[in-house]
Amino acid sequence: MKTHALRDGFGRAIRSKRYLLLIFLANFAIAAAMSYGVARSIEGSLGSSASAETMVDGFDPMWFDGYETEAAGLAATFDPRITGVGAVFDALEGFLSGKVFTGESAILGAALLYILFWSFLTGGLLWRFQMLRGEGSFFGNCGRYFPGMFVLGLIGGFGYFATFYWGLPELRSLLEEPMRDVVDERQYALYTLAEFGAVLVAFALIDLIVTYSKIITVVRDVRLLLVLFTPFRALWFLVCHPLRTLGLTLFLAWALAILTGAYGVFGHFYPDVLELVGLTSGSYGGIAILFGAGQLYILGRIFLKMFYLSSHTTLYEAIRVLPPFEPEDDENRAATAREEDRLATAAGVGGASGGATMTPV
Amino acid sequence: MAKRLPNDATPARRSRNPLFSAPLAMALLVVATVTAAAQPASDDSPRSERSPRIANYVMNVFLDPATREIEGEQTLTWRNATDHPADELRFHLYYNAWLNDRSSFLRHARNASLPTPDHGDEDWGACIVKSMRLEPGDGREGAEVTDLVEPISPNDGNPHDRTVIRVPVDPPVAPGETLTIRMTWTSKVPRTFRRTGVRGETYFLAQWFPKIGVFEADGTWNCHQFIQTEFFADFGNYDVRMTVPHAWVVGATGERIERRKNDDGTATHHFIQNDVHDFAWTTAPDYIAHERDFEAEGLPPVRMRLLLRPEHRAKKDRYFEATATTLEMYGQWFGAYPYGHVTIVDPPFRLGAGGMEYPTLFTGGTRWISPPGTFSPEGVTIHETGHQWWYGLVANNEFEHAWLDEGINTYCDRRVRDVRYPERRMTRRYFNGVVPFVFRELPMALRTDGADRYRGFESVLKTDSMAHESWRLAPGSYGRLSYDKPALMLRTLENLLGWETMQRILRTYFERYRFGHPTPDDFFAVVEEVAARDLDWFFEATYYGSGLFDFAVESVESQRITKARGDRIGEDGSITPIGDDGIPPPEGIESGAFESHVVVRRFGDTPFPVEVRVTFADGESVTETWDGVERWKRYDYVRSTKVDRVEVDPERILVLDVDSVNNTWVRDSKARRASVKWSARWMVWLQNMLEQLASVS
Incomplete structure (x- = not known):
């Protein structure tokens, strides 16, 4: 299956x-x-400056030293180490450690806009992905399910918030004592793996619950008020x-x-x-x-x-x-x-x- | 011993001239553009093959891991090497810096926004003198002086600081007299906060015993509280027996001459080292000891002993190679390492004692995952090996002039890196620093490459002058003013004088002050003597001043000379329109030439002589010499082509310039292309970040 x-x-x-x-x-x-x-x-x-010539086909670290000191706002997020896998590591680490949520406000604003856009489309996409779907247009169903998707998005957002502002600090305080005298970095790496792994698992579970809530909302055409209960149905489905x-x-x-x-x-x-x-x-x-x-x-x-x-x-x-x-x-x-x-x-x-x-x- | 300043004195300015002597500076600049001819090394004979041996210690210490305490007995034989009687003795009790959070050390850390310890009740440290007795001898009667010991705070008057004690001596110790002091003491080893202490079962023990201060030539004690700097002591011999659990590995200053197993499950390790000014040691159950011999032509052999953490097995060769490289290069450049052995301690992760130097022993530091491009442990190993010269042998007062060891060594270690490890790439560590990634496309700048990173109005370089005593430098400025600015100052000096001259300067300085305590004035005197030049202007600008250096190309204009408009006065005094004939172009210049104006500016506070190179579109260039005294300077040219490029300080002599980018101007700017390239990369980063954040949608 x-x-x-x-x-x-x-x-x-x-x-x-x-x-x-x-x-x-x-x-x-x-x-x-x-x-x-x-x-x-x-x-x-x-x-x-001649630094521009260097920056075209290479990189001028002296320019970056100065730029880094002076850049403000969005420009301050520029770092040459965002190329290739650097971008991926940076985003993943920032996401799993919660740093991205305290980052540059313009990026957070843009992300919020993009998240809303995704939320809007999700209803239509799920409607489209059903094996049997009701009639209507894609965008019509986007609009129809958007309130539900929005509410579920808020519930998911609360889950992430709770993970970062309650779960993660709790986890860190739990790990603090056993890690206090760790001098072998291999052991420290294991703790780090455990910490990031736990956050990742928490995210995956929250995401699964929210995703199945959305699926249930669309597939079962759940009314807005009842959307609040779909996470329980989703959780039950996941448990089963x-x-x-x-x-x-x-x-x-x-x-x-x-x-x-x-x-x-x-x-x-x-x-x-x-x-x-x-x-x-x-x-x-x-x-x-x-x-x-x-x-x-x-x-x-x-x-x-x-x-x-x-x-x-x-x-x-x-x-x-x-x-x-x-x-x-x-x-x-x-x-x-x-x-x-x-x-x-x-x-x-x-x-x-x-x-x-x-x-x- | 060089004449020293009283403890609280600010060094007097050496201002023999105004800000600097421009003609001399100009002459020097011209000389600096010519490669200096290689000259033979200084023919000064070594000052001494042994130290003055003023403070000599025999110690017997027992470490109890259960209580984290060291019980110690020590016999100190101290000689008054001055012409003044000493009516008291002063000792450092460094471990009391962690007695509680009211100590001057922790008070300073808070002021400087440095990390402060998260110590539990069992984690604080202490050093308590339990007994002190002056032994009879030289016509002196023995005396029990324990009750006379009192803590003092000579630097900041902090009544809670217990890092210095004094004890009166009656009768005073006469000039040339040798006094024997027997002491018993207990040191409670702190959880490592900075540089020394214990984590888990790994002990790194530095500044761990009552240590006598330095009685200066002027008859005053130089025994500072432990606030942020720490090293200054007289040379002497150390004979130390350390008792630890029998299976534990011990590394220490000096050579082990005996390891004796005791009946109580402990072992006593006996180490001896002559002609050093400090003694540090480490012990842990899981160090793995490796040894390798260093041999290089013209240099005495050195037995290298490496105490390695099990998880750092793969770094063994890299530690040895970096140490050997430094022993070889420093030895050939400045003078041989004389001790015949050195111990490299690979500290555990997060011990907090990495990258520290002690006589014949130093700590490196690396990470579990650390591929060659990360330059770890090489970077720290080169630097700390270098300290065997600049700190270990040339033992300036680090409390007051930390730049003399840290700055000179930072400057010198960079040269080792340039010669042996020229490839440097940016690295970043992810996931709590566990996963490193080396960006092979991105060259990395060293802090001695230039002062650009200190750009900005509130630059730390402006907060204080290097001449200020290190122990009371403005909070947050110690690192910049003890490592970075001095290294940049010395690189600028090298750019002016040439490496060969710089090498002779440092070699002479090393030979003259080996086993001694030189001051900045001693160093400056050697520089001027070897360079055979008056460099007061240079040190006034860079050492005594706290102003920034910043030269820039302000504007460049090139306009075609057009036909003149307006009137002209004829020979008969009549005024007539210029008309179509125009005014003939200057001699040698064809019609249609360009008139160019170049304005260069000094944005920084501090004048400095610089070259200005102007290149024209036809490839010809003109090099101007600007004394840099005025705030700006304009150069006018009439040439057949436009100005294509202007560079202030084109050879990058003044690496203290805080903004090297504004030193250049090119007509055909590539800034647009560069911005497209880098903003496109940033855009993909942002797209990915958006997608990552959208996973919460």
């Missing part, structure tokens, strides 16, 4: 490429608008099907890790790539290659998130039609397959959306 969810979810995500592009463009537009200010700041700082849901999540996390690793490897060997094709890092071709790789990575990340939503939607729908708690024996699997075939071929069958006309996907 997990394989089915993956295969089916992948197909549904792929078929939503226009929305993938839409999200990517939103991401691109926000970042481009903000990077204009940083570009002006860098350009202004370099001015007519831990292997399938976590397995699917782990697979997608693995896919993200591979994508990130590939991007990191590319970033590391970027100078060699340039040498191979006879370009310099300051040539427009060289700039475009690295920028293009970055865009592919971002596109990949967005696709994986859509894939995550679609595959879990598929999994939920597939499991939902089976009686709960029954072992997954061959007979049940066959019954599931028969039921799915029936649903897939059935047209105009009343269902979860409260009697709305359903069309096969």
Whole structure:
């Protein structure tokens, strides 16, 4: 069933490429608008100096020493060590340690805007990813489910907030005593791994609960007031099907890790790539290659998130039609397959959306 | 011994001239542009093969890990090497800096916004003198003086500080007299806060015993409270027996001559070292000891002993190689390391004692995951090995002039790095510092590359002058004014004089003050003597001054000479329009030439002579010499092409300039292209950050 969810979810995500592009463009537009200010700041700082020549095909650490001292606002977030895997490590570390939430306000504002945009689209995407979906337009359903998605987003946000401002400090105070006299860094690394791992697991669980709440909201067409109860239903669903849901999540996390690793490897060997094709890092071709790789990575990340939503939607729908708690024996699997075939071929069958006309996907 | 200043005296300015002597400076600048011819090393014979041996210790100490206490007995044989009688003795009790949070050390740390300890009740340190007796001898009767011991606070009057004690001596110790003092004491080892202490079962013990101050040539005691600087002591011989649990490994100043296993499960390690001014040691159950011999042509052999943490096994060769490289280069440049052995201690992670120097022993420091590009442990190892010269052998008063050891050593270690480790790349550590990543595309700047990182109105360089006594430098300025600015000052001096001259200066300084206590004036005198130049102007500007250096290209204009408009006065005095004939261009310049104006400016407070190089579009260039005294200077040119590039201080002699970027101007600026390149990278970083944050949506 997990394989089915993956295969089916992948197909549904792929078929939503226009929305993938839409999200990517939103991401691109926000970042481009903000990077204009940083570009002006860098350009202004370099001015007519010879350092600009150095910065074109290399890097002038003396310029950066001064720039770092003087830059303010968004420009102060510029650091040359954001290339390739540096960007990924930076974001992941900042995210898992909660630093990003106390970062530059302009970035937080942009992130909030982007999060709202994602929340708006999520309802439409989940509606689209359903095996059986009611009629209506994509954007119509985006608007229809947005209040619910927004409420669930707030609940998720509260979960993250609680993790950082209550869970993480508690965890750190728990680890403080055993770590106090640790002088072997290997042991310290294990504690660090445990700390980041615990935060990651907490995030994954919160994210799963919120994601399934959203799926339930859309698939079962839950009214706004009742959306508040969907996290309990989602939690119950996760408790009943831990292997399938976590397995699917782990697979997608693995896919993200591979994508990130590939991007990191590319970033590391970027100078060699340039040498191979006879370009310099300051040539427009060289700039475009690295920028293009970055865009592919971002596109990949967005696709994986859509894939995550679609595959879990598929999994939920597939499991939902089976009686709960029954072992997954061959007979049940066959019954599931028969039921799915029936649903897939059935047209105009009343269902979860409260009697709305359903069309096969 | 060099004549010293009283404890609280601010060094007098050496101002023989006004701010500086411009003609001399100009001449020097011209000389500096020519590569100095290699000259033979100084022919000064070594000052002495042994130290004056003024303070000699025989100690027997027992470490009890259960209580974290050291019980000590010591016999100090001290000689009054001055022409003045000493009517009291003063001792440092450094460990009382961590007696409580009212100590001057911790008070200063709070003022400087430095980390303060998170000590529990069991973690504080102390050093208590339990008994003190003056032994009979030289016509003197023995005397029990324990009750006469009193704490004093000569520097800040802090009644809670217990880092210095005095004891009256009656009759006073006559000039040339040798006095024997027997003491028993207890040191409670603090949880390591800075440089010394214990974590887990690893002890690093420095400044751990009652240590006599320095009785100066003027008859006053130089025995500062432990506030932020700590090293100043007379040379002598140390004979120390340390008893620790028998399976524990011990490393210490000097050579171990015996290890005796005791019946009570302990072992006593006997170390001896002559001609040093301090004694430090370390012990832990899990050090792994390695040894390797250093040999280099023309230098005496040195047995290197490395006490390595198990998790740092892979760093063994890198530690040895960095140590050997420094022993070789410093030895060849400045003079041989004389002791024949050195102990390298690889401190555990977070011990807080990494990167510290003691005679014949130093601590390095590295991380579990530390690939070669991170330059760890190489960087710290080179620096601390270098301190065996600048601190260990040339033992200036670090309480007052920390720059003489830290600054000179920072300057010198950079040269080792340049020669042996020229490839430096930026590194960043992620996830609580556990995971390093080396950015091979990004060269790294050393703090001795230039003063650019101190740019800004509130630059720390302006807060104090290097001439200020180190122990009372403005909070937060110690590091910059003891390491960075002095190193930049010496690099500037090297750029003016050439490396060969600089090497002879340091070699002469080393040979002259080995086993001695030189002052800044001694150093300046050696510089002027070897360079054979009056450099007062230089030291006035860089050492005594606290102003910034900042030269810039302010504006560049190049305009085609157009036909003149207006009137002209004829030979007969008549006024007629210029008309189409125009005014002929200057001789040698074709019509259509360019008139260019270059304005350079001194934004910094401090004048300094600099060159200004103006390059024209046809490739020709003109080098001007500007004394830098006025705030600005304008250069006018009429040439067939426009000005293409202007550089102030093109050879980057004045590395103290806090903004090297504004020193240059190029017509065809590449700033747009550079900003596209770097902002595109930043944009991808932001896109990824947005996507990461959106995972909470």
